[in-house]
Amino acid sequence: MANPLRREVRQLYKNLLYLGREYPQGADYFRERLNCAFMKNKDVTDPKEIRKLVDCGEVVIKELGTLYYLREYRTMKKRFYEEELLGLLNIGRPID
Amino acid sequence: MASRVLAQCVRQLPRSSVRLSSGNFAVRTAAVPVLFNPRPLSFIASSQRTRWIEQTRISSSVGVFCRQYGDLPPLTIESIKERVMYVLKLYDKINPEKLATSSHFLKDLGLDSLDQVEIIMAMEDEFGFEIPDVEAEKLMSPQDIVQYIADKKDVYE
Numbered sequence: 463m464a465n466p467l468r469r470e471v472r473q474l475y476k477n478l479l480y481l482g483r484e485y486p487q488g489a490d491y492f493r494e495r496l497n498c499a500f501m502k503n504k505d506v507t508d509p510k511e512i513r514k515l516v517d518c519g520e521v522v523i524k525e526l527g528t529l530y531y532l533r534e535y536r537t538m539k540k541r542f543y544e545e546e547l548l549g550l551l552n553i554g555r556p557i558d
Numbered sequence: 559m560a561s562r563v564l565a566q567c568v569r570q571l572p573r574s575s576v577r578l579s580s581g582n583f584a585v586r587t588a589a590v591p592v593l594f595n596p597r598p599l600s601f602i603a604s605s606q607r608t609r610w611i612e613q614t615r616i617s618s619s620v621g622v623f624c625r626q627y628g629d630l631p632p633l634t635i636e637s638i639k640e641r642v643m644y645v646l647k648l649y650d651k652i653n654p655e656k657l658a659t660s661s662h663f664l665k666d667l668g669l670d671s672l673d674q675v676e677i678i679m680a681m682e683d684e685f686g687f688e689i690p691d692v693e694a695e696k697l698m699s700p701q702d703i704v705q706y707i708a709d710k711k712d713v714y715e
Binding site: 469472475476497500 | 671672675676679691694695
């Protein structure tokens with residue numbers, strides 16, 4: 463594997479691991495899935511393919527970030543607003 | 559004049575030690591186990607000198623003037639090695655029987671480069687400081703890790 467790409471893959475894995483610690487369904491679950499996902503693409507040698515996969519990984523990082531942000535937003539809203547007002551604003555739906 | 563300065567210095571020295579041992583201010587001027595050089599003291603008035611000699615009590619708790627700050631116990635190579643091995647034994651992909659200080663992660667223990675990333679992350683958590691990727695790539699055995707941490711934390715033996 464080309465060296466700068468190797469470093470980027472490592473960095474990606476590390477970032478995803480750090481983010482996965484707070485995953486709502488469990489850090490272990492996240493780690494397993496992450497490992498599987500990385501192992502599936504173990505034998506890819508084409509740098510363009512690797513670059514594409516790394517970009518996919520970055521998108522996942524963004525999604526996780528938004529997920530956590532949304533979760534935080536929702537809990538804060540629930541804590542500081544009363545029930546009726548929440549109903550009016552349609553926030554704090556039972557999806558979380 | 560020199561004697562006065564010297565007397566002042568000598569008087570100031572036991573103050574810190576007295577705070578450590580007790581609040582007894584009668585011992586203040588006299589808890590000096592170290593400086594009993596008779597030559598400069600001969601310039602001091604004789605009454606003072608007799609007072610010094612009477613009141614000299616060597617406070618046993620203070621042989622060395624030291625201040626005690628709150629901190630973790632100092633690291634030794636042994637303790638670092640123990641902690642590193644302990645963390646490695648807890649990792650589920652490693653067989654604890656095969657683990658030795660010189661076992662290579664990729665070759666001997668059959669791990670993956672991704673597993674090595676996880677191991678380095680666990681070490682970062684254990685020792686509380688970040689290991690940059692450039693240097694983390696090179697740490698391929700427990701001995702390397704111990705050496706690296708000892709270098710970073712200034713632990714020599």
